[in-house]
Amino acid sequence: MFFTCGPNEAMVVSGFCRSPPVMVAGGRVFVLPCIQQIQRISLNTLTLNVKSEKVYTRHGVPISVTGIAQVKIQGQNKEMLAAACQMFLGKTEAEIAHIALETLEGHQRAIMAHMTVEEIYKDRQKFSEQVFKVASSDLVNMGISVVSYTLKDIHDDQDYLHSLGKARTAQVQKDARIGEAEAKRDAGIREAKAKQEKVSAQYLSEIEMAKAQRDYELKKAAYDIEVNTRRAQADLAYQLQVAKTKQQIEEQRVQVQVVERAQQVAVQEQEIARREKELEARVRKPAEAERYRLERLAEAEKSQLIMQAEAEAESVRVAEEISGPLTSANKITLVSSGSGAMGAAKVTGEVLDILSHLPESVERLTGVSISQVNHKPLRTA
Numbered sequence: 009m010f011f012t013c014g015p016n017e018a019m020v021v022s023g024f025c026r027s028p029p030v031m032v033a034g035g036r037v038f039v040l041p042c043i044q045q046i047q048r049i050s051l052n053t054l055t056l057n058v059k060s061e062k063v064y065t066r067h068g069v070p071i072s073v074t075g076i077a078q079v080k081i082q083g084q085n086k087e088m089l090a091a092a093c094q095m096f097l098g099k100t101e102a103e104i105a106h107i108a109l110e111t112l113e114g115h116q117r118a119i120m121a122h123m124t125v126e127e128i129y130k131d132r133q134k135f136s137e138q139v140f141k142v143a144s145s146d147l148v149n150m151g152i153s154v155v156s157y158t159l160k161d162i163h164d165d166q167d168y169l170h171s172l173g174k175a176r177t178a179q180v181q182k183d184a185r186i187g188e189a190e191a192k193r194d195a196g197i198r199e200a201k202a203k204q205e206k207v208s209a210q211y212l213s214e215i216e217m218a219k220a221q222r223d224y225e226l227k228k229a230a231y232d233i234e235v236n237t238r239r240a241q242a243d244l245a246y247q248l249q250v251a252k253t254k255q256q257i258e259e260q261r262v263q264v265q266v267v268e269r270a271q272q273v274a275v276q277e278q279e280i281a282r283r284e285k286e287l288e289a290r291v292r293k294p295a296e297a298e299r300y301r302l303e304r305l306a307e308a309e310k311s312q313l314i315m316q317a318e319a320e321a322e323s324v325r326v327a328e329e330i331s332g333p334l335t336s337a338n339k340i341t342l343v344s345s346g347s348g349a350m351g352a353a354k355v356t357g358e359v360l361d362i363l364s365h366l367p368e369s370v371e372r373l374t375g376v377s378i379s380q381v382n383h384k385p386l387r388t389a
Contacts, residue, residue: 092151
């Protein structure tokens with residue numbers, strides 16, 4: 009069957025197939041009944057009141073010391089748990105606490121014997137650390153760890169500690185009186201110094217106030233001068249700006265007048281141009297048209313006369329080229345075909361016949377019609 013335990017307890021299973029025994033701290037384990045055995049050991053923290061009565065210190069003075077220790081069986085360390093099981097398995101928490109208490113008390117007595125009363129009384133921390141160190145090294149072999157140790161009380165039956173307290177008290181009282189006197193002296197010195205510093209601070213404050221008042225007046229005067237200067241500059245700038253604005257307005261007005269005058273001039277120029285165009289359309293254009301017509305008529309007539317003269321000259325030149333051979337001929341021999349009249353009448357008739365065919369021959373040769381040149385009428389443009 010299964011067995012369980014909390015984190016403040018450990019289980020040890022021994023018997024069949026459990027060699028060495030199984031140790032479980034805070035968990036569960038399977039146990040075979042009759043052939044296996046389960047035992048439990050507490051892991052709770054134990055508080056021990058360690059008293060050592062009338063122990064003689066190094067100087068032979070008997071004193072009593074009481075310390076408080078916190079111990080427990082270490083379940084997380086397997087070796088320490090195994091050692092604790094070997095020594096305390098089957099024992100109750102009271103029995104385990106008694107064994108640990110006896111061990112701590114023995115170490116505490118040993119440390120007291122090696123120290124003086126004054127050392128224990130004045131340096132309790134050192135005494136506690138030594139007891140903790142020595143006891144821990146011994147108890148760890150039992151599987152027990154010392155969680156903490158604190159010295160609770162020191163007393164004796166011989167009033168030794170009381171005497172130490174008286175001496176200490178007297179010394180403390182003496183130191184207190186001296187300290188009080190020194191404190192009063194220092195307080196008086198500090199008070200006088202404080203008064204002096206107060207007066208000095210007051211004077212300095214008044215001086216600073218006077219300086220501040222002076223600086224204020226100077227700055228105020230400077231500010232007033234600057235304000236008045238700025239105000240005058242502002243007034244002057246305003247007047248200057250007003251003058252500039254008036255000047256700009258006047259310039260704009262003059263520019264407007266110039267533009268209006270320019271527009272009037274442009275309108276007048278357009279009117280003059282319109283009238284010139286109108287005059288040109290009504291007078292100049294007809295006159296120029298008539299002049300052009302007359303010029304063209306004159307040029308046409310001139311061309312006609314030139315062409316007529318050239319045609320006449322050409323016709324004369326062609327009659328001369330035709331008649332040239334006849335003029336250079338010494339004689340003309342006419343051969344009759346044998347029909348018609350004979351003699352001078354025959355010659356005259358053939359000459360007339362040649363002249364009648366002359367214009368046609370000239371036109372074929374030159375392209376100029378003699379009859380058209382002599383009878384061409386004049387053309388008008």
